[in-house]
Amino acid sequence: MTGSELYLGLMSGTSLDGVDAVLMRADQDGRVRALAHAYEAFDDTLRAELLALNSPGDNELQRAALAGNAIARVYASACQALLREQRLVPQQIRALGAHGQTVRHRPGEFDGTGFTLQLLNAPLLAELTGIAVVHDLRSRDLAVGGQGAPLVPAFHRAVLARGSADVVVLNVGGISNVSLLWANGRSGGFxxxxxxxxxxGWIHRHQGTAYDAGGAWAAQGQAHAVLLERLVSTPYFRQTPPRSTGRDLFHLGWLDEQIAASAPGVSPVDVQATLLELSARCVADSLSAFAPGAWQELLVCGGGAFNDTLLDRLRALLPGVIVSTTDTQGLPPMQVEGAAFAWLAMRHVRGLPGNLPAATGASGLRVLGSYTPA
Structure with missing residues (x-):
């Protein structure tokens, strides 16, 4: 192989807001650079159906299959918009890495292997885009005893690690995950x-908005001490990595139960403040418990990178650590995960492993994903 190749990465996460598409150039030596980004929102009907499919329900096999078709169409629309903007044709893209929409994530459960389910009709996506699709990127890691998540630490190590500092990369999507990048070359994550x-979910219920812009509503409240302590006592937070989680555990029904048991009269704005504090605490506490060290920098990406109140709380809980966003390293926060799945597609095409066993708990390195040709 000579020269460089172009890849697309498509990521829709547990926030259930839409899909980020990133165009990436990969050189022969493995160096990569994100070139462009497009975003396509889920409509309210699809968003509601995906949220419902996180829990058992009537006729869910048919509904999940049809939702996979709908996701392929949204993904294809994002790809087509990006190609038009960049004046590219599908034949110029070597492959696209498509995460799909996670609706269940139960690694290691039930039979010792468990399962992870990301909805996506990959053949339909290949037909709609004319581009080869690398998909089902988590299952191979589960097959060798891993969690199938987080998958981004291997990418973070490739593009954000520095030999001069111990760095944590924090992705704040629907779920938060950290990549641990030590200056000596060690790495991990959870x-x-x-x-x-x-x-x-809480602000949508009480304010009708999709998210708390800048954390402004949370900043108007006070964290409720009793409720917060009940939330942080959840057994997951004491679980030793490797570990991964999702909406199977952290959803509004679970939150309602915790409020009813510990703070039935709490005001909605104080709940929002408590949830923000929980999001900050679970990062700081888990680093202290499972990755203690002289961390010098915390690089934040994902939608949470724009929550100023959350970043301020992280700075307060992690004294001495420089808290900034991945923008400072030339990678915009909303492009990081899409770029990661473009990178995983490149690794699959080149026959290279994409997982990081230190993060997922897999018994070894594996080439991830399945391939559907254009």
Whole structure:
């Protein structure tokens, strides 16, 4: 192989807001650079159906299959918009990495292997875009004893690690995860807990907005001490990594139960403040418990990178650590995860492993994903 190749990465996360598409150039030596970004929102009907499919329900096999078709169409629309903007044709893209929409994530449960389910009709996506699709990127890691998540630490190590500093990369999507990048070359990572999923759900219920812009509503309230302590006592937060989680555990029904048991009269704005504090605490506490060290920098990406109140709380809980966003390293926060799945597609095409066993708990390195040709 000579020269460089273009890849697309498509990511829709537990925030359930839409899909980020990122165009990435990969050189022969493995160096990569994000070139462009497009975003396509889910409509209210699809968003509601995806949220409902996180829990058992009537006729869910048919509904999940049809939702997979709908996701392929949204993904294709995002790809087409990006190609038009960049004046590219599908034949110029080597492959696209498509995460799909996670609706269940139960690694290691039930039969020792468990399962993870990301909805996506990959053949339909290949037909709609004319581009080869690398998909089902988590299952191979589960097959060798891993969690299948988080998958981004391997990408973070490739593009954000520095030999001069111990760096944590914090992705705050619906769920928060950290990548641990030590200056000596060691690396790891794990899911911390809820990032935006509870805050987004709560403000939508009480304010009718999709998210708390800048954390402004949370800043008007006070964290409720009793409720907060009940939330942080959830057994997941004491679980030793490797670990991963999702809406299977952290959802509004679970939150309602915790409020009813510990703070039935709490005001909605104080709940929002408590949820923001939980999102900050689960990061700081998990670093202290499971990755203690002289961390010098915390680089934040995902939607949470724009929550100023959350970033301020992280600075307060992590004294001495420089808290900034991945923008400072030339990678805009909303492009990081899309770029990661473009990178995973490149790794699959080149026959290279994409997982990081230190983060997922897999017994070894594996080439991730399945391939559907254009």
């Amino acid at each position: 899911d911390c807990g809820p990032g935006n999923c509870l805050m987004d």
